[in-house]
Amino acid sequence: MHGGAGPIAEDTVPARLLGCREAVQAGWMVLSHGGSAVDAVEAAVVTLEDNPLFNAGVGSPTNSDGQVELDASIMDGAQGAAGAVAAVKRIKNPIRLARRIMQDQRHILLVGEGAERFARAHGITLCDPQDLINPHPRRPEQQHGTVGCVALDHAGRLAAATSTGGIANKYPGRVGDAALIGCGTYANHDSGVSCTGIGEAIIRVVLAKTVVDLMRPGVPIQVTAKQAIGILAEQTGDEGGVIVVNERGDVGYARNTTHMPVCWVRDGGDLVTDI
Ligand code: GLY
Numbered sequence: 001m002h003g004g005a006g007p008i009a010e011d012t013v014p015a016r017l018l019g020c021r022e023a024v025q026a027g028w029m030v031l032s033h034g035g036s037a038v039d040a041v042e043a044a045v046v047t048l049e050d051n052p053l054f055n056a057g058v059g060s061p062t063n064s065d066g067q068v069e070l071d072a073s074i075m076d077g078a079q080g081a082a083g084a085v086a087a088v089k090r091i092k093n094p095i096r097l098a099r100r101i102m103q104d105q106r107h108i109l110l111v112g113e114g115a116e117r118f119a120r121a122h123g124i125t126l127c128d129p130q131d132l133i134n135p136h137p138r139r140p141e142q143q144h145g146t147v148g149c150v151a152l153d154h155a156g157r158l159a160a161a162t163s164t165g166g167i168a169n170k171y172p173g174r175v176g177d178a179a180l181i182g183c184g185t186y187a188n189h190d191s192g193v194s195c196t197g198i199g200e201a202i203i204r205v206v207l208a209k210t211v212v213d214l215m216r217p218g219v220p221i222q223v224t225a226k227q228a229i230g231i232l233a234e235q236t237g238d239e240g241g242v243i244v245v246n247e248r249g250d251v252g253y254a255r256n257t258t259h260m261p262v263c264w265v266r267d268g269g270d271l272v273t274d275i
Pocket of ligand 1: 146164165166167175176177178195196197198199200
């Protein structure tokens with residue numbers, strides 16, 4: 001699980017790490033009861049969409065019209081299936097809607113009003129746009145915090161999911177990497193990736209798929225994660241972070257920002273956190 005790449009005020013570090021731990025516990029609860037990697041990443045991401053400290057779901061920053069617009073995507077590596085939503089204003093948990101779009105199989109990405117109509121037709125209740133606005137907005141420099149998760153389940157299936165409110169004061173209708181398969185989220189049989197950072201830069205280097213394409217037998221996954229962030233920095237001059245899990249359950253992560261809260265668990269062992 002990651003809780004977004006970017007600077008973090010020291011006094012919020014414990015709460016952000018706690019949030020990531022709670023999300024990983026939610027995902028692990030699914031996996032330890034025999035659930036799938038897709039179920040696990042959905043459960044974990046919902047936990048942080050509901051946590052106003054993170055830039056996803058409730059607590060997301062507003063666009064230049066003062067509205068929250070949310071992006072999310074999910075990919076099932078075993079099936080090669082994906083679902084995504086962009087610029088939705090009345091969905092409390094966009095990752096649930098992305099999952100529903102994936103299950104429906106007709107489309108990959110739905111945006112705005114069409115996505116919300118699909119939600120209503122598939123039993124997802126629309127919220128009041130005001131419900132997504134944080135009553136205690138954070139300072140602009142603290143408004144990052146995209147969330148993402150990758151899981152490997154008992155059957156060896158990988159899944160990845162990412163959810164965000166995007167960047168503060170963005171142009172209405174702006175869509176970032178978190179809604180785009182291959183950019184913010186990607187999974188196949190061998191690896192799963194979730195990205196965070198400046199969406200425009202991540203899109204330009206197709207970062208999630210780039211990580212997967214860089215994977216080589218015998219090369220530590222951590223080296224590959226760092227290599228991908230090196231490409232992001234070199235080709236765009238911008239900032240971001242990635243998390244990656246392979247088919248053996250090896251975990252890699254890298255960032256070129258000051259912070260990126262991460263948490264993971266393997267085989268029911270202790271939760272590990274880093275910042
Ligand atoms: N990475 C989140 C965004 O730029 O929208």
